[in-house]
Amino acid sequence: MTTRTIQGQKNLQNINQASKDGIGGSPLRPDGNLKVKGEFAYxxxxxxxxxxxxxxxxxxxxxxxxxxxxxxxxxxxxxxxxxxxxxxxxxxxxxxxxxxxxxxxxxxxxxxxxxxxxxxxxxxxxxxxxxxxxxxxxxxxxTPIVTEEQCLDPETHGYVHEPHEYKSHAYGNVCHEQRLVSGLGVTDEVRALADVIVSGDYEVGMQDQAFLGPESGLxxxxxxxxxxxxxxxxxxxxxxxxxxxxxxxxxxxxxxxxxxxGGAFGGxxxxxxxxxxxxxxxxxxxxxxxxxxxxxSFYGHVHRHPARMHYEHGATRDGKLVFADCRIVLDGGAYASASPAVVGNAASLGHGPYVIPNVKMHAIALYSNNPSCGAMRGFGAVQAAFGYESQMDKLAAELGMDPVELRQLNAMSEGDFMPTGQQIDSPAPVAELLRRVKDMPLPPPLDTEHLDVRQLPGALSNTSHGEGIVRGVGYSVGIKNVGFSEGFDDYSTARVRLEVIGGEPVAMVHTAMAEVGQGGVTVHAQIARTELGVEQVTIHPANTEVGSAGSTSASRQTYMTGGAVKLAAEAVRRELIEKGRRRYGWTHQDITLAGGKVVSESAGVLVSMVDLLGDEAVDLTREHHHRPTQAFDKETGQGFGHVQYTFCANRAVVDVDVELGLVKVVELTAVQDVGKALNPLSVVGQIQGGCTQALGLAVMEEIIVRDGKVRNASFTDYLIPTILDTPPIPVEILELPDPHAPYGLRGVGEAPTVSATPSIVAAIRNATGLALNRIPVRPEHLTTEQPG
Amino acid sequence: MEFLRPATWDEALAAKAEYPTALPISGGTDVMVEMNFDVHRPSAILDLNRITELTEWSNDGSVVRLGASVPYTRIIEELSGPLPGLALAAHTVGSPQIRNRGGVGGNLGGASPAGDAHPALLAAGRDVFVEAASVRGTRMIPIDEFYVGVKRNSLAADELIRAVHIPVADGPQQFSKIGTRNAMVIAVCAFGFALHPKNGTVGTGIGSAAPTPRRAVEAEEYLRDVLAERGLWESGDLLGAEVVQRFGELVKAAASPIDDVRGTAEYRRHSLAVMARRTLTWCWNDYSKQIRSAA
Missing domain, CATH: 3.90.1170.50 (Aldehyde oxidase/xanthine dehydrogenase, a/b hammerhead)
Structure with missing residues (x-):
């Protein structure tokens, strides 16, 4: 064993330069080219x-x-x-x-x-x-039990599950329920405090995750x-x-x-x-x-809960929200699936990213003979956002205020309290997101001199050469939680191994994280590079030989399993440095790993990892738990229920053929705070993907169910956006670190899916003057509905 | 399931005579989808892909003889001059991959009211013929006699579609289709329109708004008479809002749509009227320009 201390042999400046493929870089995902070329093994x-x-x-x-x-x-x-x-x-x-x-x-x-x-x-x-x-x-x-009225009258229409079989707090075809009261609730006295009250009934159709890889396994x-x-x-x-x-x-x-x-999205x-x-x-x-x-596949997985919602908002003459009274009815279908969590999200996030002194909320999920509904990107929050954002526009119109200013006036920020009583203890730049999205340049007006039908509603279907086209602009902002809530400890496990392979230090990351396209494996390698100062990282196949990584959902994987990889890699780093201390007797307090070497800030390179490791490996497993949360009180909805909040603001610009009811989304802008973008390219991709899925819900995606039967179980009739439906999606990213999260990051994947849909509907309303209280908006709604 | 792969047209006819329930397949963009969805499992499949003449077309200056398997992509690239309406319809078929495989023969064989080619074929005039052949011989089926019911055509069990004969356009033609997204969509409804200045007629075709593709006969007759009575073919003068409006109403009245997952009957009627007005206006504007530049 050598006891030589290697000092200042190499230029420390160069070695300390972080890998361009570490965190904050944008290395390409390993599956990208394979998928494009049809060579990826599904x-x-x-x-x-x-x-x-x-x-x-x-x-x-x-x-x-x-x-x-x-x-x-x-x-x-x-x-x-x-x-x-x-x-x-x-x-x-x-x-x-x-x-x-x-x-x-x-x-x-x-x-x-x-x-x-x-x-x-x-x-x-x-x-x-x-x-x-x-x-x-x-x-x-x-006779199937399919409507809200039928479900809530089991004496007449029967039970989907016999009450004596209920394995939870279900009652009378209600699978799960959450009430919430904050401030004074909503009473006649509270209503009297408002100068203006607007109300509305809103409906959300049954969206499908519509992943392309069918359910399969061996x-x-x-x-x-x-x-x-x-x-x-x-x-x-x-x-x-x-x-x-x-x-x-x-x-x-x-x-x-x-x-x-081949895609997941909750399904x-x-x-x-x-x-x-x-x-x-x-x-x-x-x-x-x-x-x-x-x-x-359409029968074999759960869908997004369809929702019927009643919202009432009261405000002062100058636009300050006084109260919100909300009732959200989600159709959970035949089996519970994720219905309780969906209800929890709808109830706790259903008032939006606004400070509202008095709130009353009642959210339920029904048992019915419709298809089962469960997890889908943004669940609970997506449905509610269509309700509360429609209400914001309605209120702004009633008050004669600019809809963005009204939102900014009531926007929550760090230090404010959710109606659940939970204080927002990290950045919540809601007003700032709105300011930025409004300040982004608008796309040029339709060029009527040089028309390209591909840019018009209907595109190559050749329905308009400019006739009937009206442009509209709409704004929205949304809130989503990150991670599992209500007291659930959805920890993640990661194993990191460092050894010499082929004369180079190589890190191996082993987790049970499901890579479903979110780019988690890319991020894991980035974290390992940054924490261990190596370039070569291999990702072990995900399996149950290692502990749970929790679900790839709730925008949580980078936070949770990324956090576990960070913990494991840090442990490996400490172990390796300890090994060096034991072997070489280093006393430096500034030792780190960089460029495949053990380095001291003051003394330079101490030893190469290859020499330090020799034939041995450092192989450690760590669990990452987020801070504990609490269940919501059943009656008051109070509790420190969520791990983290995430916000996105959108602006939609649409061209509507008002005679034919056809819509072309011209541009969909997003501004989102991500805390820290571990892989900026992937972050932008997630936001654009989330916006596109939201666009689908706004104007085309719906499983049509009649009398309990699915009528469009195919991609012929369940329509998802094509490239001609997908507009440019300019994205601006804010990085305001969350002190509670690894690297300060904030979950990314769901917030745009929550917020983008209402902006598109608002833009269509702006173009048509119609009320549009149901999504997806269909052509017949735009040609036969009365102005709202 | 029998799988038949004739090498020549005569072999194909013999096979069809021997297996009258055999389902012909060429591009497979319809047949394979239906099989995958288990809609039907034919007793035999008759693969026409070895018969290269089906992918050929010819133009004698007055009529295009379009092989049953000429893919939509080639119709767009090679025939948008003589068959502008059909080429516009071809643009709206599925995706690039589908357009590379699918052809008009399949649309006619399936005879779905939603087939994109049908409104364009109907609008191209009454002298459009489906060339149907069997071991018994060849017959030319007028397009107006071809569609007989929902997904039913007038082919005999032993007949195969060899080609379609379509007059070369002698005036502007248009095609519009409604879908709830901006590409890759089955028609909610569709409308084809053509001006035929040589014989002083107009052509229409309605898709996805009746049990079969159909012509708006009264609309055609109304417009034909107005154009003749007012000397508009010669003058190229503006039609006037009233004529355009009336034409749209008559097209709407010719439809008998239903409510289904793709749209409502009411919306189909409404949008047919709009498409009729617009396609007429576009065609007439083009025609007027031609007349005036010739004058």
Whole structure:
């Protein structure tokens, strides 16, 4: 062992220069080129020798009693290895994210259109399809319970779940409820304090996550009696937690590895085919692959809760908000999924980023025979933002005020209190975001001399050569929480290993984080480079060999798992430096890692990591917990409920063909505070993507359900924005650090999805003068609705 | 499922005679989607992709003979001069990938009321013919007799579509389509319009607003008579708001749409009237310019 101290051998200035691919840089994502070239391996591309194909029989009815299921003919089909019903389930028959109310296969009852009843495993997907058709089910078809009025009158219309089966605080087809009262609440005395009162009823249609990679995975039975599942999901460990009891296996025998994920947006937070594939694999002893078809995908995952909302706002003559009274009814569909959290968000964020002295709020999620609804980007906050931002515009019009000024006048800022009583203890630059978005230059007016139909509403459908086009501008701002709330400890785990490979120090980052396209793996490598002063970082496949990373949702992964990678990397750094101290007897207090070396600010390079590490590795695992939160009081909604808040402001410019009701969003500007942009390119991409998904909700995206039946389970009729619908999205980023968060960062992914939709609707209102109380806005709303 | 791959047209006709339920496929942009969605599983598929003559077109100066499989991309690139209405319709079909594969033969074979080519074919006049062939021989089906019901056409079970014969445009033609997004969308409704100065007629075609694609006969007759009575073909003078309005109303009256997930019947009627007014105005403005520059 050498005891030589290496001092000042290299120019410290150069070595201390941080890697351009560390945090704050914008290295490109590793999956980008592969995806563009069609070479990325998605979960639907998985293959195993001797594998079988699994397929489910799904109910054509939204509500029915199952009188009998006859699988005998299906079993006779050559090539069929198994046909399973709920009777074949070895363990628990029910599962669920928060409330275990969903049967893995229907038991006696059908509660939604598309509910799985039986499973087939066969040697070919066509064989499986034919066998599924041979399963004979006798139904007693019942009238579905689908409207708010029907759900809230169970005496007349019945129960979706029998009350004695409720596994939570549900009552009378209400799955979950949250009330909130702050200040004096909203009483006649409070109302009397307002000079102006505006009210409105608003409706949000059922949006779908519309990810392009269908639900798919491969279950492989293992020799130890356990099972290995390769799966596209958002949270490996919570899948396992729900799967193991159904499979009657201890959790350690259910091993999950993340497969290539083709988009998620909340739609993979629930179980889809995970349990089904494993049941078939367990039963046949063979690997089983399941890939949903596109229509099955629309039945096989939860959607965004449709909402009906009533809002009443009171203000003084000079525009100061006095009170807000809100009722939000979310349709949760057949099973609970994430409904309780959605209700919690709607209730606690449903007043918007405004200081309102007196608030009354009542939010509920219904059980119905409509498709189950659960997690989708911005949940709870998205629906409410359409309500409160519509109200802000209405109030501004009533007061004769500029709508942006009205918002700024009431905007919350650091130190203010949420109606939940939680003090905002980090930057909340709501008024500043609005100022900046308003100051951004407007796009030029429509060039009527040199018309390009592609720039007009209708584009190449050639509906206008300039006729009927009216421009409108609208503004909005929104609030979203980051991370899991209401007392939930959604910690993240990261393992970081540092060793010499090929003569170079290489860091390996191992987490169970689901990379669903958000760019987390890029950020993890950046964090490792910055904290460890290395260039080479490998990302271990995400699996359940390491502790939970929590869900890739709630804008939380960079904060939570990024934070865990930071903690683990810091621990590795300390360990390595300690190793050096022990070996070389360093006494410097200013030692750090940079450029593959151990360096001292004062003394220069001490030793190369290669020499210090030799054949040894430093391999440490750390958990990152955010500060604790509290449940909201059921009646008053009071509590320190959220980890962090995030804000985005938007301006939409639209051209509307007012005769045909066609809309072209010309520009959608976003200004967002992100605390610290770990990867500015990815941050801009997230904001633009979030804005585009919000645009979809504003003008086209809706699952159309009639009498409980889904009518448009295809990308032919469930429309998402194309490039011709997607405008330039200029983004301005603020970086006001949050002292409670790693690097001061603030979750990015959801805030623009919350705030952008109302700005587009406001712009369409501005162009048409119509009230537009329902989204998505459809052409017929613009041509047949009366001016509001 | 049988998979038939004839190498020649005669082999294709023989195969169709032997397997009358065989579903012809060329671009597959409709057939494959329906199979993937399990809408139907034909007993046999008749793949026409080896028959290269189906991807050829010819123009004798008065009529274009368009092979059933000429993809929309080539219609846009090669035929926007002689078939401007159809080329505009082709622009609105699906995505670039779909336009590279799909052709008019498939639109006619499927006979969906939402097929984008139909309004343009109807507007191109009454002398548009579908060339249908079987081992029994060839017949020319007038376009007005081709569409017989929802997704039904007048082909016999043993017949295949070989080509479509479309008169070369002798006046301006337009096509408009409503969709709830700005690209890649099935028509909520569509309208094709053409001026035929040579025989003093006009052509119309309504898509997605009736059980079949259809012509707005009364609108055509009204406009034909107005143009003749007022000497407008010769003068190229302005039509006047009243004529344009009336034309739109008659087009609207010719539709019999339904409410469905893509739109309401009321909206379809409304937008057809708007599209009719606009396409007429665009065509007439172009025609006027031609007349005046020639004068």
């Amino acid at each position: 979960s639907s591309d998985l293959w195993h020798e001797d594998m079988l194909w699994g397929m489910a029989l799904r109910s054509p009815h939204p509500r029915a009693n199952i009188l009998s299921v006859d699988i005998s003919e299906a079993l006779k089909v050559p090539g069929v290895y198994a046909v399973l019903t709920h009777e074949d389930i070895p363990g628990a028959k029910y599962y669920g994210l928060e409330i275990q109310d969903q049967p893995a296969l229907a038991i006696d009852k059908i509660r939604y259109h598309g509910e799985a009843i039986a499973l087939v495993a066969a040697d070919h997907p066509e064989t499986a399809r034919r066998a599924v058709k041979k399963i004979a089910v006798e139904y007693e078809v019942l 279950a492989v039975p293992a020799e130890d009696g356990g099972i290995d599942l390769y799966i596209a999901t958002q949270w490996l460990h919570v899948d396992r937690e729900q799967m193991a009891p159904v499979l009657d296996l201890p959790e350690e025998k259910v091993r999950l590895t993340l497969a290539g994920v 993979r937070e629930d179980i889809s085919m995970q349990i089904h594939a494993c049941l078939l694999a367990q039963h046949t002893g063979k690997p089983v692959k399941i890939v949903y078809s596109r229509d099955e």
